Amino acid sequence: MISTSVNATKIKFFAVVFLLLLSSVTFAQQSKNPDLSIIADFRTFTHNNAALANEKEKLNLNLDEIEMALQGYLNPYARADIFLAKHGTAGEVEIEEAYATFLRGLPLSLNIRAGKYLVDFGKLNTLHPHAYYFVERPLIHRLFFGDDGFNDTGINLSFLLPTGSVYSQVSLNVLKGDFVKGHQHAHGEAEQQAEEGETEKQALGYSGRLSSHFQVADYANLEFGISGATGVYDTHENLRLYLGGFDVKYRWVPSRYTSLTFQAEALLNQRDLIPGAHQEADSTGAAQESQKESVTTVGFFAYTNLQFRRRWNLGGIGEWTQAPDSKDEKYWAGAVFAGFAPMEETSVIRLLLRRERHPNEQAFNTALIQVIFSLGPHKAHVF
Amino acid sequence: MKRFVIFLIITFVMTLAVDYALARDKIRVVTTLPDLAALAKVVGGDKVEVEALVKGTQDPHNIEVLPSYMVKLRNADLFVIIGMDLEMWAYPLRDGSRNAKLVMVDCSLNIERLEVPTYKVDPSYGDIHIYGNPHYWLDPENGKVIMASILDGLAKVSPQDYDYFVQNMQAYSSRLDEKIKEWQEKMAPYRGSMVIFYHNSWPYFARRFGLNVVNFVEPKPGVEPSPSHTAALIRQVKEKGIKVIGKEPFFDERVPKLISRETGAKVIVLPPSVGGVEGVNDYIGLFDYNINALSEALKG
Numbered sequence: 001m002i003s004t005s006v007n008a009t010k011i012k013f014f015a016v017v018f019l020l021l022l023s024s025v026t027f028a029q030q031s032k033n034p035d036l037s038i039i040a041d042f043r044t045f046t047h048n049n050a051a052l053a054n055e056k057e058k059l060n061l062n063l064d065e066i067e068m069a070l071q072g073y074l075n076p077y078a079r080a081d082i083f084l085a086k087h088g089t090a091g092e093v094e095i096e097e098a099y100a101t102f103l104r105g106l107p108l109s110l111n112i113r114a115g116k117y118l119v120d121f122g123k124l125n126t127l128h129p130h131a132y133y134f135v136e137r138p139l140i141h142r143l144f145f146g147d148d149g150f151n152d153t154g155i156n157l158s159f160l161l162p163t164g165s166v167y168s169q170v171s172l173n174v175l176k177g178d179f180v181k182g183h184q185h186a187h188g189e190a191e192q193q194a195e196e197g198e199t200e201k202q203a204l205g206y207s208g209r210l211s212s213h214f215q216v217a218d219y220a221n222l223e224f225g226i227s228g229a230t231g232v233y234d235t236h237e238n239l240r241l242y243l244g245g246f247d248v249k250y251r252w253v254p255s256r257y258t259s260l261t262f263q264a265e266a267l268l269n270q271r272d273l274i275p276g277a278h279q280e281a282d283s284t285g286a287a288q289e290s291q292k293e294s295v296t297t298v299g300f301f302a303y304t305n306l307q308f309r310r311r312w313n314l315g316g317i318g319e320w321t322q323a324p325d326s327k328d329e330k331y332w333a334g335a336v337f338a339g340f341a342p343m344e345e346t347s348v349i350r351l352l353l354r355r356e357r358h359p360n361e362q363a364f365n366t367a368l369i370q371v372i373f374s375l376g377p378h379k380a381h382v383f
Numbered sequence: 384m385k386r387f388v389i390f391l392i393i394t395f396v397m398t399l400a401v402d403y404a405l406a407r408d409k410i411r412v413v414t415t416l417p418d419l420a421a422l423a424k425v426v427g428g429d430k431v432e433v434e435a436l437v438k439g440t441q442d443p444h445n446i447e448v449l450p451s452y453m454v455k456l457r458n459a460d461l462f463v464i465i466g467m468d469l470e471m472w473a474y475p476l477r478d479g480s481r482n483a484k485l486v487m488v489d490c491s492l493n494i495e496r497l498e499v500p501t502y503k504v505d506p507s508y509g510d511i512h513i514y515g516n517p518h519y520w521l522d523p524e525n526g527k528v529i530m531a532s533i534l535d536g537l538a539k540v541s542p543q544d545y546d547y548f549v550q551n552m553q554a555y556s557s558r559l560d561e562k563i564k565e566w567q568e569k570m571a572p573y574r575g576s577m578v579i580f581y582h583n584s585w586p587y588f589a590r591r592f593g594l595n596v597v598n599f600v601e602p603k604p605g606v607e608p609s610p611s612h613t614a615a616l617i618r619q620v621k622e623k624g625i626k627v628i629g630k631e632p633f634f635d636e637r638v639p640k641l642i643s644r645e646t647g648a649k650v651i652v653l654p655p656s657v658g659g660v661e662g663v664n665d666y667i668g669l670f671d672y673n674i675n676a677l678s679e680a681l682k683g
Binding site: 103104105109110111159160164166167213214215218221223253255256257310346383 | 607
């Protein structure tokens with residue numbers, strides 16, 4: 001009886017979403033080509049990280065990523081954005097993002113996004129890494145979500161709150177739940193499972209964000225956000241995780257030659273664990289059955305960037321985090337960076353000097369030069 | 384808990400009611416540039432409330448997509464833009480505003496466009512605008528065309544006030560005609576004078592007032608001046624006896640001043656938009672200021 005009721009609720013939910021989507025796509029048709037952009041990220045680096053012996057203390061050259069973006073309006077009510085990426089020269093082409101956004105024609109100024117996308121958990125996550133001043137995705141993103149950040153397939157509903165001159169947005173996501181595998185993905189377990197032909201049942205994930213943007217002075221803007229997400233990261237053992245986030249971004253742009261940016265994000269993670277499971281799992285990956293317990297860990301990053309000439313910038317980033325499943329495993333990193341953009345975002349050269357420490361490893365240093373070049377239409381910069 | 388929920392609902396409804404009441408009071412017009420705002424105020428008169436997103440001291444090519452702008456557009460009835468890809472940032476703002484009723488007016492549609500590329504444009508030419516040079520508001524004759532576009536937009540929002548808007552537009556057009564005559568007379572002695580501008584913002588202005596723009600401080604649109612280009616400019620200014628280098632307020636003054644020191648040419652700040660310098664508060668005032676500054680500099 002309860003099951004029938006739940007199914008009926010699900011059917012109603014999908015019927016409403018389907019009708020909302022249909023109301024947008026059944027209107028005007030256009031057949032213009034989308035905007036096409038290609039962005040390449042080339043890196044040369046050296047480090048003394050003993051864990052990567054084949055690269056250690058060598059001059060490494062790497063085409064880290066090539067990204068292709070196809071973007072355009074589908075009709076007066078909706079647009080589509082598709083980002084394909086190839087990591088390295090040997091990797092496969094991945095769908096980084098592919099989504100449609102229904103912008104107009106929906107009640108209550110609602111926007112709907114459907115597809116695979118970078119989820120708006122925190123402020124930075126939706127930005128592609130080639131736009132980071134500090135080159136590397138922050139530790140908390142890599143550890144908690146994986147190398148591609150908080151990226152999942154799902155449906156996003158967002159609407160604006162009637163808060164006068166303050167821009168406040170509520171965003172809600174129903175997700176396939178891939179993001180919960182981020183930590184395992186970073187450790188290669190997901191690939192191992194795939195190779196062994198294991199298919200694990202997945203549970204839906206959910207996330208939300210409330211953000212408010214204030215214009216604090218003529219040329220200064222401030223944004224605060226809080227985010228939350230939950231999902232089941234082990235359906236076999238029914239192990240759930242909860243993530244909370246707080247972010248702040250301040251940007252002062254008094255002229256086209258000068259700007260100052262400060263951005264910080266903190267993450268609170270609470271997840272079910274089976275004590276000792278991650279150390280004592282047997283060869284099939286199944287944990288010894290015992291009572292669940294909960295672990296709470298935290299992490300943060302903060303950076304500041306100063307653009308002091310039209311083409312030059314410099315700044316620094318500090319990061320500290322505990323591991324997703326252990327308070328005792330602590331990571332930290334600090335870096336200074338400088339950038340030179342000969343012509344806006346069509347070409348950027350960045351220098352990064354970074355020191356990083358992982359649990360049970362020696363701290364290591366990295367020196368890196370990144371060259372970004374892009375073909376295609378320039379997009380306006382979003383705050 | 385119940386009281387808290389009731390409080391939230393009342394607050395929400397009151398906010399909507401206040402928003403609605405304000406929206407009905409006057410037609411809310413948001414423009415990208417302050418020049419469009421100045422002309423929208425003229426046409427709309429006391430029926431409109433006008434706000435420009437960009438200040439006259441800002442470079443309209445490079446504006447960040449700020450959520451605070453989206454809030455302004457969310458509450459607007461009419462959004463007026465220059466078009467021709469000057470404000471690439473205007474479309475994400477419109478989308479972000481989620482205002483389904485917003486009427487958007489592109490004032491470039493009826494403009495006689497200059498410098499429309501007849502070759503395959505790519506970034507090796509710098510920031511070339513593929514639809515032509517978009518700084519058309521700097522010809523005061525085009526001010527009348529812009530007002531006609533704004534009139535069309537206002538008439539869509541408030542058709543009952545059409546006659547009132549037409550009356551305002553015609554009165555200002557007559558004033559503009561008189562001023563154009565005055566400005567042309569003032570610039571007549573300097574017809575054909577050679578000038579250098581920092582950025583290619585002035586072809587419409589130069590055509591109207593007979594200036595001969597021989598070069599730019601930027602080697603290509605949007606590209607920072609290089610030492611070799613600056614050296615070539617210094618040679619050119621000396622050889623041709625160029626007296627004036629015009630610079631927008633938001634560009635760096637170091638290179639123009641360097642050229643000035645080496646050659647004796649005078650650097651003058653010419654605001655391309657209303658509010659670009661103190662005291663320039665309306666569209667006619669913008670030309671009064673620039674014509675005075677140029678004629679004084681060319682006289683010297």
